[in-house]
Amino acid sequence: MRPHSDVIVIGAGIVGAACALSLQKAGRQTLLIDAAQPGCGITAAGMGHLVALDESAQELDLCLYSLGLWRQWVEQHPGIGQVVQSGTLWVAENEQQRIEAEARAERLNARAWQADLLNTDQLRQLEPSLRHGLAGAVRVAGDSVVYPPIIAHHLAQELQMFGGEILCGQRVMSLHDSSGKTSTVLLENGQHLSAQYVVVAAGLGVANLLSDMPVFPRKGHLAITDRYPGRLQHQIVSMDYGQHAMTADGLSVAANIQPRATGQWLIGSSRQDGKTDTKVSPIALGAVLQSAIRLLPCLAKMQIIRAWAGLRPASPDGQPIIGEHPHRPGVWLAAGHEGLGVTTAFATAEIVKDQITGQKPAIDPTPYAPSRLLKESINESAYG
Structure with missing residues (x-):
């Protein structure tokens, strides 16, 4: 392993692995570091949807850009x-x-992402297991479901195939500016490694390495059923999803049910702030299951074989943090994606790669820039 690389990427979840591979393919010698194994952290705890969310224009821009890249990737990796x-x-x-x-x-149709309105009868014909009395639906044909840990692992393997390096089982303890041209990371074994650029894609670990970056945990609960092949064809999502209407204890629940390639049904989802543990809450899990059963009553008779909780890395304004740190030249961020890390991983990687290599990104990166979250400190430094 080289003591100096062009780029060090911290965090081998799907976002970090995608960034590392993209930079390596662009000719930058890249080292990917993770405290565990690729795809084993936050990436392994999520749902794995590839979905066009449109709560804001910039969110939809990032999703659609990334979904186009996902389409290419799937075609190239059958x-x-x-x-x-x-x-x-x-x-x-x-x-x-x-x-x-x-x-x-x-x-969505205005952006050429096919979305068809369905009435009650059409909806029942597509998914007979849905309950009677629903008002209709929108069918978004281009969305997909994937299993993210496998893909993160595969991206890490590809990185090595293109000449990049991976260091697993070593946590990055701190990040230092060595000079105007390099940054140094300190590993838990005491080793120092340096690079011209460091990309911090460490999920919730971002706040430990960059204390001024407001990345915080948003807890969620999931459950998975036994195998029931052929009984669900589409990902089913309530229109409540993403609305963030919370109970007194900060819990927000909206049904999201995915058909997996194994024939299992993956059931979510919930959001809860102020929690830093991954212990399953019976109250939160019960609310998730009740929300799903309200749409798909047959779930009440299905066997749940596992349930778990995870922590999404969120940002204060709900947008990911992508770009160079405004006060630390050479330090870049790919963080704060919350529930859209899988969907937007490839777009994030391309934006980081384009900016580091001096290319113009395919979409405007300004809405995701880290500087937007540090306006107060920027103003203080400008006038202080």
Whole structure:
């Protein structure tokens, strides 16, 4: 292993692995470091949806850019990652949600991402297991489901195939500016490694390495069933998803049910701030299951074989943090993706790669720049 690389990427989740591979392929000698193994952290705890979310224009820009890159990747890597071309049914439970679904379809179609409005009868024909009385849905045909840990592992393998290096089982303890041209990382074994650029893609570990970066945990619960092949064709998502209506204890729940390649059903999802543990909460898990059963009553008779909780790395404004740190030249961030890390991993990697190599990114990176979260400190330094 080289003591000096062009780039060190900290964190081998799907975002970090994608960044490392993209930079290596662009001709930058890259070292990928992780405290465990590629894809074994936050990436392994998530749902793995590839979905066009449109809560803001910049969110949709990033999703659609990345989904186009995902489409290319899937075509070039057949059989990798348990890909299910399921599409998504955004289900409306009442008239107000149906109106919101219609608006979502208009926004997506305006961006050439096919979204078809379905009435109650059409919805039941597509998914007979859905309950009666739903107001309709939007079918987004281009969305998919993948198994992220496999893909992160594969990206890390590809990195090595292109001449990059991986260091697993070593936690990065601190990050230092050695000079105007290099940065140094200190490993837990006491070793120092340096690079011209360091990309911090360490999930919740970002805040430990860069204390001014406000990345915080947002807890979520998931469950998975036994195998029921052929009974669910689409990813089913409530129109409540992403609305962040929370209970008194900070819990937000909206149904998201995925058909997996194994025939299992993956059931989510919840959001809860102020929690730093991954212990399963019976109350939160029960709310998740009840939300899913309300849409798919047959779930009540299915066997749940495992449930778990994870911590999403979130940012204060809900947008990922992508770009160079404004006060630390050579230090870059690929963080704070919350529940869209898998969907937007490839777009994040391309933006980081383009900026480091001096290319113009395919989309405007300004909305994701780390500097937006440090405006107060920037103003203080400018006037102080």
